[in-house]
Every structure is written in C-alpha cells, then in structure tokens.
Amino acid sequence: MTEHFDANVVDEHILDEQRYDQHAYFEQIYARPVILESKKLTQVFQHDNVQRTILNQIDLKIHQREFICIIGPSGCGKSTLSRVVAGLDHFDSGEVLMDGSPIHGTSPERGMVFQGYTLFPWKTVKENVMFGPLMKGMSRTRAEEMAREWIHIIGLDKYENQYPHQLSGGMKQRVAIARALVNEPKILLMDEPFGALDPHTRQKMQKHLLDLWQNINITILFVTHDMDEAILLADRIVALKANPGEIKEIIEVNLPRPRTPELMQSDAFKQLKAHVNQLVHADDDAHDPAMDNLPEIPRMTHVSNTK
Structure with a gap:
C-alpha cells in the first residue's frame, strides 16, 4: 500500500543526523509511486560493420522525488541513458516508462540540463x-x-x-x-551539469541543487563521473559497467541528510567512496576498445626529456 506523500512536508525525524534511520528513510522512498522505469533497455550503436552495445538490459525503477546518481567509467552509457529518458536518443529494445506510459520523444515533463551552457x-x-x-x-x-x-x-x-x-x-x-x-517537469535530467565549473562554484551549485530538490516536488536523475558528488547528492547510486553498459550495482547512500562538505571527512563517507571507487574501476583492464592499437608517437622535438 502506498502511503500518502506530501512533497511540501519534510520528515524531520528522517533528516535529522542525530536520529537518522536508514531503514525508515528508504522504506519511505520505496513506498512512493514509481515515476520512471526502464525494462530490459538496450541500445546498440551500428556504424558500417561495427556494432557496439551501449546499454544492455537496463532494469531500473526510480521513485517519486528520489535523487538518483548514475556513475561509471567512460563509455559505460551514462549520458546515453539520460538522453534516452529525455527522448533525445533512440533505443533498440526494451521499454522506458514514465508514470507507466511509454516514452516517445521529448516532453516538458522531462526537463534536461546539459554540461554545456545551452x-x-x-x-x-x-x-x-x-x-x-x-x-x-x-x-x-x-x-x-x-x-x-x-x-x-x-x-x-x-x-x-x-x-x-x-x-x-x-x-x-x-x-x-x-x-x-x-x-514544471516531473523529472529533471542532469548530464554532468557542474563538470565545467571550478571546485568552489561546483560546491555551491551542489548545495543550491539540494536546497531546490528538498523544497520542490521534483525527481532528479543526475549523471556524474565524480564519486564525491554522487555520494553527496544521491539517495541511490547506480553504478554502470562498460562494454557493454550494464548495471553493476545499485547502492543506497546510508548517510543522513542534510549533507554538507564536512561530511566528506567522515569515516562513513570514505568507506562508501572506497566501495564506489572499486565498483567503477574494477574493470579498468577491460578498457575502451578505442584505446586499442594506438600508434607509436613519433619524435617531434630535439629537447631532451632526461634532463
């Protein structure tokens, strides 16, 4: 049974650091309606005779007013997933549902913020x-x-x-x-929106975004390559693996809200970051095929690099 949820009411007993109950926090999230769902979502890139699976069998449920961060190595399909949800990119098989209805093309109910200043x-x-x-x-x-x-x-x-x-x-x-x-979108899609900012401005923007999210009825799907940012912002982190892009693990961020930069110095934050880091980089040996067979760099200078 779905309990009544008022987006304008913040559960102080859940957000208070001294009384934080991880089980209660996520129990409340999972009691809310599923606003976005992908079922066996697969996207294949075809160029001439080369075929590459970008997203493979992605199963994901996102609940109303949840903050989800997508993280993973370069080429894992993070940005592609957000663009598919936005209706900007096609997909080959599976389903993407918004409030139970298939997504076809773009819609004001799905807002998009890119890294570039658009x-x-x-x-x-x-x-x-x-x-x-x-x-x-x-x-x-x-x-x-x-x-x-x-x-x-x-x-x-x-x-x-x-x-x-x-x-x-x-x-x-x-x-x-x-x-x-x-x-007034139902979901805000953000593709590395703070990636081009300096560290100080980025930190201020993270705080501002959290303030917005905690005070309006919005669900956020946030793509980032920054592990600190993902842990600081997310309710759950979806870690993708590359080649093909698949969900490796979905992590519940067991840290109290509101979160501050000082929290990044805590043992709990560092332990979670170590786990996320291991997930993201465990398959580094299975590197991007574009890095295979790189040519030898010819000598283009007479300046010695040994002095």
Whole structure:
C-alpha cells in the first residue's frame, strides 16, 4: 500500500543526523509511486560493420522525488541513458516508462540540463527562462511572471536582463536549471551539469541543487563521473559497467541528510567512496576498445626529456 506523500512536508525525524534511520528513510522512498522505469533497455550503436552495445538490459525503477546518481567509467552509457529518458536518443529494445506510459520523444515533463551552457545567446536571462512557457502557449504576461519567480528562486534577480555572455559559469547553469524547472517537469535530467565549473562554484551549485530538490516536488536523475558528488547528492547510486553498459550495482547512500562538505571527512563517507571507487574501476583492464592499437608517437622535438 502506498502511503500518502506530501512533497511540501519534510520528515524531520528522517533528516535529522542525530536520529537518522536508514531503514525508515528508504522504506519511505520505496513506498512512493514509481515515476520512471526502464525494462530490459538496450541500445546498440551500428556504424558500417561495427556494432557496439551501449546499454544492455537496463532494469531500473526510480521513485517519486528520489535523487538518483548514475556513475561509471567512460563509455559505460551514462549520458546515453539520460538522453534516452529525455527522448533525445533512440533505443533498440526494451521499454522506458514514465508514470507507466511509454516514452516517445521529448516532453516538458522531462526537463534536461546539459554540461554545456545551452542557453540562447541572443536572449536575456528572463527571455531564456520564459521560452518554455511561451512554447506551451502561455500568455506572455504569465510566462514573465513564472520566469521572474524562478529567477528569484535561483537568486539572479539583478541579472534578469543580462545576456549569457555576461554571466559566470555557475550563473549560466542556474539559469539552465530555472529554464528546465519553469516548465514544471516531473523529472529533471542532469548530464554532468557542474563538470565545467571550478571546485568552489561546483560546491555551491551542489548545495543550491539540494536546497531546490528538498523544497520542490521534483525527481532528479543526475549523471556524474565524480564519486564525491554522487555520494553527496544521491539517495541511490547506480553504478554502470562498460562494454557493454550494464548495471553493476545499485547502492543506497546510508548517510543522513542534510549533507554538507564536512561530511566528506567522515569515516562513513570514505568507506562508501572506497566501495564506489572499486565498483567503477574494477574493470579498468577491460578498457575502451578505442584505446586499442594506438600508434607509436613519433619524435617531434630535439629537447631532451632526461634532463
């Protein structure tokens, strides 16, 4: 039986570090409806006579308002999985279901934030955030109201009339997040959104994202190659193996919320990181086939490298 869930109510007894109960926390998560499910999801890349399985038999259930991080070695299909869920990439077999219905193409109910700054350079911050509501047929007045509300939430009120080239990297990604969330999606897909940021800005963006997630009704599927980031953010971490891309293990992050950078110094964090690290790098010998048979580098300098 699914218990009633109010997205606006935070279970303080679960989030409080002193009274944290891992079993109760995940029991509550698994009692919520499944919002996204993949069944035997398989994607094969074919180029001339070369065939490579990118995703193989992916079975995954994500529950309402869950924060899932996807992690794995290069070439394991992390980004491909997020693009398939977004409706941007095809898949060859299996199913991808949103609220029990098959996904066909893109939809405002699935927002996407990429690593690159995908804002329209000719539009202001406000115009970028207004774009989605206007495309859905909303009046310009209402679209502007919603855009200003989200610009306020991300803390960029003073910059609403600035253009992307006038913003820092962190500001651009905040605008990209607002542009996705203004459409009121059920799930937010994030493909290494903080990968290009400096460490300090990245840490601030992680905190801001957690604040957003804890206060709005949104489910997040977050792709990252950074183990610290995955452990800091996720309820569960889905570790993929490469060649072919398969689920190796799904890890419940048994650390209390709210999480802070100081938590990264704890023994529990370090133990979990060691486990995730072992999962990600255990198959390093089964490396990317693109690294096979690399040519010998010809000598192109007379400067000695022995002095």
